[in-house]
Amino acid sequence: MIHRVTQVLFAGMLGCFLSLPGSGEELMRVIKDVEYASIGDRSLCLDLYVPKSDSVDGIIVWIHGGAWRSGSKDKVPVLGFVEKGWAIASVDYRLSGEARFPAQIHDIKAAIRFLRAKSDAYGLRTDNVIIIGSSAGGHLAALAGVTNGDKYLEGSVGGFRNESSEIQGIISLYGASNLTTILTQSTPHGLSVRVPALDLFIGGQPDVLIEKTRLASPVFHVDANDPPLLMIHGDQDPQMPINQSHELEGKYESVGASVIFVALHGAKHGGSMFYDTERMDRMNRFLTKIIGS
Numbered sequence: 001m002i003h004r005v006t007q008v009l010f011a012g013m014l015g016c017f018l019s020l021p022g023s024g025e026e027l028m029r030v031i032k033d034v035e036y037a038s039i040g041d042r043s044l045c046l047d048l049y050v051p052k053s054d055s056v057d058g059i060i061v062w063i064h065g066g067a068w069r070s071g072s073k074d075k076v077p078v079l080g081f082v083e084k085g086w087a088i089a090s091v092d093y094r095l096s097g098e099a100r101f102p103a104q105i106h107d108i109k110a111a112i113r114f115l116r117a118k119s120d121a122y123g124l125r126t127d128n129v130i131i132i133g134s135s136a137g138g139h140l141a142a143l144a145g146v147t148n149g150d151k152y153l154e155g156s157v158g159g160f161r162n163e164s165s166e167i168q169g170i171i172s173l174y175g176a177s178n179l180t181t182i183l184t185q186s187t188p189h190g191l192s193v194r195v196p197a198l199d200l201f202i203g204g205q206p207d208v209l210i211e212k213t214r215l216a217s218p219v220f221h222v223d224a225n226d227p228p229l230l231m232i233h234g235d236q237d238p239q240m241p242i243n244q245s246h247e248l249e250g251k252y253e254s255v256g257a258s259v260i261f262v263a264l265h266g267a268k269h270g271g272s273m274f275y276d277t278e279r280m281d282r283m284n285r286f287l288t289k290i291i292g293s
Helices: 012-017 103-117 136-145 188-201 210-215 243-255 277-292
Strands: 004-008 028-039 042-051 058-063 086-091 129-134 169-173 229-234 259-264
Touching: 028 103, 042 103, 058 103, 058 136, 058 277, 086 103, 103 129, 103 136, 129 136, 129 277, 136 169, 136 229, 169 277, 229 243, 229 277, 243 259, 259 277
Parallel strands: 058 086, 058 129, 129 169, 169 229, 229 259
Antiparallel strands: 004 028, 028 042, 042 086
16 A cells, blocks of 8 residues: 655645644544555555544545536645544545446445545544535435445445445535536536536436436435534525525425524525635534544
């Protein structure tokens, strides 16, 4: 297994949510490019950010966005949670230009199994696994969370098949939930992004690939046993319709599962507002409640 270990100080990139306790004091152990699985000669990697503390509350799995076709594990806007006692694993997965759905979910679940298998080696606590994602990553986070135990979406990527990929909590930031309705809800700008993105992600359009589109839509997997869910979505989002989050909220409520929906007034698609002190504190309260439940 190939990985790169660095000791890093994070200051400005974390803003006021993460304050340095003292000059020169390291806040976390950073382990880059840990291979969690391979497919042929393709290496699938994650980056670990582990608190320099004897007490770790759990692990946050960060899923990046990028319309399923771009992005990487390198940018992690929720690193402030390391100070709160959470380890973070930022996961790269196969993008849609390389492999179509359900490859992305297979990769994410393989990464979670790997983290549980290697928890002692990396000093992780994996009884509390929380998945957080933004945009397409929010969609994948929700889908991974509401398909705990789904054998088909579990896939066969990587090893450690006896380990669980179950998730205990979900945070979706401006993510999709129902690919059968997303286009009818979209603005012209949104359509210019989503139509080609869906061609790559599922291999065609929702009105043609009906069964596959439903399989890729979190709303069709929800049941009363699903993990608690927090969603934050901008009410001026021109790319991802806010109704996508409303649909998942309604589905959760219909089965009696725990859900919190926060409309971020004036916010568009992403940006610093989603990771400011108020929003990070809101997410932290959600995490704290899960630990206490």
